[in-house]
Structure formats: C-alpha cells, structure tokens
Amino acid sequence: AQSVAQPEDQVNVAEGNPLTVKCTYSVSGNPYLFWYVQYPNRGLQFLLKYITGDNLVKGSYGFEAEFNKSQTSFHLKKPSALVSDSALYFCAVRIGSARQLTFGSGTQLTVLP
Amino acid sequence: GAGVSQSPRYKVAKRGQDVALRCDPISGHVSLFWYQQALGQGPEFLTYFQNEAQLDKSGLPSDRFFAERPEGSVSTLKIQRTQQEDSAVYLCASSVRDKSGYNEQFFGPGTRLTVL
Numbered sequence: 001a002q003s004v005a006q007p008e009d010q011v012n013v014a015e016g017n018p019l020t021v022k023c024t025y026s027v028s029g030n031p032y033l034f035w036y037v038q039y040p041n042r043g044l045q046f047l048l049k050y051i052t053g054d055n056l057v058k059g060s061y062g063f064e065a066e067f068n069k070s071q072t073s074f075h076l077k078k079p080s081a082l083v084s085d086s087a088l089y090f091c092a093v094r095i096g097s098a099r100q101l102t103f104g105s106g107t108q109l110t111v112l113p
Numbered sequence: 114g115a116g117v118s119q120s121p122r123y124k125v126a127k128r129g130q131d132v133a134l135r136c137d138p139i140s141g142h143v144s145l146f147w148y149q150q151a152l153g154q155g156p157e158f159l160t161y162f163q164n165e166a167q168l169d170k171s172g173l174p175s176d177r178f179f180a181e182r183p184e185g186s187v188s189t190l191k192i193q194r195t196q197q198e199d200s201a202v203y204l205c206a207s208s209v210r211d212k213s214g215y216n217e218q219f220f221g222p223g224t225r226l227t228v229l
Contacts, residue, residue: 032215034217036220041222042222043117043204043206043220043221043222043223044156044204044206044220045220046217046218046219049215049217051215090155090156092155098169099144099146099161099163099168099169100146100148100158100161100169100172101146101156101158101218102158103155103156103157104155105154105155106153106154106155
C-alpha cells in the first residue's frame with residue numbers, strides 16, 4: 001500500500017545538537033511530501049514541502065528536509081535544536097490524484113535543556 | 114488574516130446523541146478537508162470539498178457521518194448516533210484552489226469529541 005512511515009515514535013536530543021526526524025515513503029510515481037508540526041491542543045502547522053527540484057528543502061523555523069529518491073526518504077533536520085522545538089512531527093504524502101494528505105504515525109520530539 | 118477556526122473546541126456527547134462540528138476556513142480558500150485524529154495517531158482523511166461540491170467522501174467511516182458545505186465556505190461535519198469509537202479530534206483544513214496538489218493545507222485547532 002502507498003504510504004509514509006515514521007520509524008521512530010520518540011526522538012530525544014539535547015538543546016544545541018542537530019536533530020533528525022525520519023520519514024520514508026512508499027509511493028508509485030512522483031511523491032509530493034510534506035512535514036507538519038503539532039503542538040499540544042493546537043492544529044497542525046506546515047513546515048515545508050517537496051514537490052520537485054532541489055532535493056534539500058528549507059522551511060519554517062530553521063527546519064530543512066532532504067529528499068532522497070534512492071532511499072525513498074524525506075528526513076526532517078535542524079542544525080541546532082531548541083527546547084521550543086519539542087512537539088509532535090508528522091510526515092505526509094499526497095498519493096496519486098488524491099487531494100488529501102496521507103500522514104505517518106508521528107514522532108514525538110523532545111529537546112532536553 | 115485569520116486562520117482556520119473550528120467550534121466547539123471540545124464536545125462531550127452521550128452515546129447515541131447527534132453532534133455537529135463547524136469549520137470556518139480561511140477566506141477565499143476553495144478546498145476544504147476533514148480529518149479524524151485518534152489518540153496517538155496521525156490524522157486520517159474523511160472528506161474533501163471544492164467549493165460546495167463534495168468531491169471525495171471515501172474516508173467517512175460509516176453512513177452516520179455526513180458533511181456539507183452549502184455555500185462553499187463554512188462546513189459542518191455531522192455525526193449521528195455517536196458511538197464510543199467516534200471519540201477523536203476532528204481536524205478541518207483548507208487550501209487555495211489546487212489543481213496540482215502542490216499547495217499546503219492550513220489546519221484548524223480541531224474539535225475534541227468525547228463520547229461517553
């Protein structure tokens with residue numbers, strides 16, 4: 001089945017260290033990939049997207065993601081984590097002609113002071 | 114401008130009651146989506162509107178779920194005869210007209226439904 005997977009339920013990182021939140025996809029054709037962040041009791045906020053072009057995509061709040069076609073991955077990265085980055089992160093993909101997003105199961109990021 | 118708003122933010126219903134959840138999308142956004150997010154899970158698609166037309170309702174879990182957007186702006190998700198398994202956060206999202214699927218969706222804060 002076409003989908004995205006987030007292999008880690010939880011990621012812990014020390015403040016100031018680089019962070020990576022992993023996402024892999026299984027989609028036929030060209031994938032349209034998105035990252036969203038969810039803070040408690042709030043809706044999802046868009047971070048960045050990959051449609052085509054450069055494999056390194058830069059987004060909001062200093063986040064970036066690298067599209068890797070050979071590894072079918074779209075990992076979210078940030079060079080220096082902040083405590084305020086602690087939240088739930090979702091990778092999502094648009095599949096085929098559908099307009100809706102298909103989400104991964106989410107990764108809880110905790111940045112330790 | 115204002116983002117996507119949803120009301121109520123919290124709803125407690127007794128099993129068997131009907132509920133109505135409202136979504137006000139960003140002004141001018143043609144596309145509107147409803148998602149259901151169970152505890153500890155990612156959002157799952159319910160239904161999609163383009164203007165007033167419901168183009169995809171393949172994610173609605175049963176015929177107890179009904180959505181409408183009669184004037185192409187505000188949308189209502191109605192759940193009849195609620196069951197405990199309907200307990201979840203219901204998220205609404207909107208986006209500009211999107212022939213390509215490139216445009217990101219903007220999400221509201223959600224309505225947390227608890228069915229007792």
